[in-house]
Amino acid sequence: MSQTLFDNLQLGGLTLQNRIVMAPMTRSRATQPGNIPNDLMAEYYAQRASAGLIITEGAPISPVARGYSLTPGIYTEEQITGWQKVTEAVHERGGKIFIQLWHVGRRSSTAIEGLQPLAPSALKEPDKVYGPMANGELGMIDTTMPKAMDLSDIQNTIDDFVIAAKNAMRAGFDGVxxxxxxxxxxxxxxxxxxxxxDDQYGGSIENRIRLTVDVCNAVANAIGSDKVGLRISPFVSSSFQQHDSEMPKLTLALLKALAPLHLAYLHLSENIGNHQPISDSFRKQIRLLYPHPIMLAGGLTQKRSEQFLKHGFAELFAFGTAYICNPNLVEKMAQNLPLNTLPKNAHNTFYGGGKEGYTDY
Known part of the structure; x- marks a missing residue:
């Protein structure tokens, strides 16, 4: 009998009630000062608890990891307590929830936390981020030239991922x-x-995947590999950059290195911004190298997800925009009901604000 989006899926010790996932989406509603998760956020996530799995918005793992104002962190006691409200609300409704651990690297500004951003190399990101403007309001501001990370910065960052993952377990998350x-x-x-x-973290493909592999290994050792997922976007690049022609080869090398870890899932983000399509032949290569659960996200429909499931290219399917305005997305899909579409000017409520465009759908 063929599988459907509404079948259970076992992720390590976790049983998901369906294959439909709420994708991570920055919504910038954290309480200030302190970037603390709050009751409104708990209501928002609990409304969507019928998803097989919820992945939270990105949570900075440290002050220097932050690139956008109003995003909820996972590095202070107050933040951990705030997230406990979220996990308890989701679990009370029978849901499962992972937190996304986030370090933005060079995509930040000194104006946000008073810290110089960190990056592989001292190369400025030609982009803007959401932070404090000169007039005291929040808006889009230029990034700052980053510091090239030395080996102690790299080790500190790995440690920060581990501490954040342990904090997430204390906050009641099912995984990260x-x-x-x-x-x-x-x-x-x-x-x-x-x-x-030109050191062990640069140059060759083996060196350039090293930090990702090191972080995954360290976090898996700290909380269990079955509680750790990884999101990558090998075929999506910055609108300011050309596609890196080595990314397909690098991706296969990364998956070969990670396959023995038996992570909870690999999350492929596709079809957004400046992207290239992924061919079926490449998906088959991924599957041969990586026999563990795969999640897809990016412009999915129910029909397309079912086709990917039928072909064995993935087990989990993450929906972003659809979850903003359809808290009961799973129920609507199961009954073939029409989905809400975002109202005009809905993008004005994506980041910051209160319940409008957040918990009032």
Whole structure:
């Protein structure tokens, strides 16, 4: 009998009630000062607890890891207590929830935390981030020239991922997702145009995947590999950069290195921004190298997800925008009901604000 999106899935010791995942989406509602998760966030995630798995918005693992204002951290006691409200609310409704652990690397500004951003190399990201403007309001500001990380910075960062993962367990999460996608720190190390190092973390493909492998190993050793997912976006690049022609080869090397770890899942983010399509032949290569659970995200529909499941290319399917305005997405899909579409100007409520465009759908 063929599998469906509504079948259970075993992830290590965790049984997911379906294959539909709420994708991580930055919503910038954390309480200030302190970037603390709050009751409104708990309500938002609990409303969506019928998902097989919820992955939270990215949570900076340290002050220097932060690249956007109002994002909830996972490095202070107050933040851990705030996240406990979220996990308890989701679990009360029978849901499962992972937290996304986030280090933005060079995609930050000194104005946000008073700290110089860290990066593989001292190369400025030609982009803007959400932070404090000169007039005291929040808005899009220029990134700051980063510091090229030395080996002690790299070890401190690995340690910060481990501490954040342990904090997440204390906060009641079912697991963590390491953010290695979308031009943030781990992705920066993997790409030639952002990584011009000549030590063991730069140059060859083996060296450029090293930090991602080191972080995954360290976090898995700390909390158990079945509680750790990894998100990557090998076929998505910054709108300011050309695609790195080595990324397909690098991705296969990364998966070969990670396969023995038996992570909870590998999360492939696709079809957003400046992207290239992934061919079926490459998906088959991924599957041969990586026989563990794979999650896909990016422009998915129910029909397309079912096709990927049928072909054996993935087991889990993450939906982002659809979850903003359809808290009961699973129920609607199961009954073939029409989905809500985002109202006009909904993007104004994506980041910051209160319940409007957040918990009132």
């Amino acid at each position: 997702e390491i953010h290695g996608a979308h031009g943030y720190l781990l992705d920066q190390f993997m790409r030639r145009y952002a990584n011009q190092r």
